[in-house]
Amino acid sequence: MTDTVASSDAAPPTQAEITAEISALAREGAGSGAAGQQPRLDYPPYRSSLLRHPTQGFHSVNPEGIDLWAPVFGDRDVDPLEADLTVQHRGEPIGERAVVTGRLLDGDGRPVRHQLVEIWQANASGRYLHQRDQHPAAIDPNFTGVGRCLTDADGWYSFTTIKPGPYPWRNHRNAWRPAHIHFSIFGRELTQRLVTQMYFPGDPLFELDPIYQAITDPVARERLVARYDHDVTQPEWATGYRWDIVLAGGHRTPTEGDGA
Numbered sequence: 001m002t003d004t005v006a007s008s009d010a011a012p013p014t015q016a017e018i019t020a021e022i023s024a025l026a027r028e029g030a031g032s033g034a035a036g037q038q039p040r041l042d043y044p045p046y047r048s049s050l051l052r053h054p055t056q057g058f059h060s061v062n063p064e065g066i067d068l069w070a071p072v073f074g075d076r077d078v079d080p081l082e083a084d085l086t087v088q089h090r091g092e093p094i095g096e097r098a099v100v101t102g103r104l105l106d107g108d109g110r111p112v113r114h115q116l117v118e119i120w121q122a123n124a125s126g127r128y129l130h131q132r133d134q135h136p137a138a139i140d141p142n143f144t145g146v147g148r149c150l151t152d153a154d155g156w157y158s159f160t161t162i163k164p165g166p167y168p169w170r171n172h173r174n175a176w177r178p179a180h181i182h183f184s185i186f187g188r189e190l191t192q193r194l195v196t197q198m199y200f201p202g203d204p205l206f207e208l209d210p211i212y213q214a215i216t217d218p219v220a221r222e223r224l225v226a227r228y229d230h231d232v233t234q235p236e237w238a239t240g241y242r243w244d245i246v247l248a249g250g251h252r253t254p255t256e257g258d259g260a
């Protein structure tokens with residue numbers, strides 16, 4: 001589940017070159033209009049997006065047909081303990097324990113109830129427990145980095161986790177992702193699934209990251225940044241972050257895979 005990159009024999013661009021490309025696109029007004037409020041699928045500073053973004057219209061699928069082979073879930077399968085990523089092993093994971101909570105809302109601010117919210121993330125050192133992540137940071141034997149829960153009757157989700165570290169990737173030389181948690185909202189069936197990333201406030205890597213910057217409207221991309229909330233912080237236990245997910249309307253949360 002790490003971010004992928006296309007292979008190339010050419011020397012990789014530097015961060016300065018990527019940053020210049022990001023700035024040039026911003027100056028050209030790439031962020032103006034509704035298109036800038038969702039991730040650009042062909043955003044040149046994010047190199048692999050050029051090769052693997054859709055170039056043709058989407059196919060319509062028969063929702064009943066796709067149910068025969070797509071993943072499904074039943075609410076009885078979700079154990080409340082799955083929302084606590086710090087209790088999945090015998091010992092305590094290393095890092096800043098954090099509560100991440102918020103509401104899932106529709107475009108009119110109404111709660112979206114009993115929805116499956118799934119997350120996956122790197123550990124405190126920025127390492128995924130994944131075969132494709134081989135960079136030399138420590139694996140935490142007490143942290144897998146996946147969790148899920150259902151929203152409650154008021155649309156609230158809540159996870160207890162470890163704040164992930166930033167990690168390197170191979171988009172360009174010395175490329176680092178800001179710390180983030182991947183979120184999936186399942187919907188009623190797989191064809192409605194939405195995927196996005198939540199970031200932590202004040203990250204110095206925002207300006208440098210072509211994935212974050214692929215949402216070219218600065219106001220829209222800030223919707224992906226949680227805010228520190230001292231009312232969520234728990235004494236002697238965990239820091240607290242609040243992040244709402246809005247599915248439609250003018251304040252919609254940017255999501256991957258359906259942008260302009």
Ligand SMILES: [Fe+2]
Nearest residue numbers: 001002003182
């Ligand atoms: Fe990631």
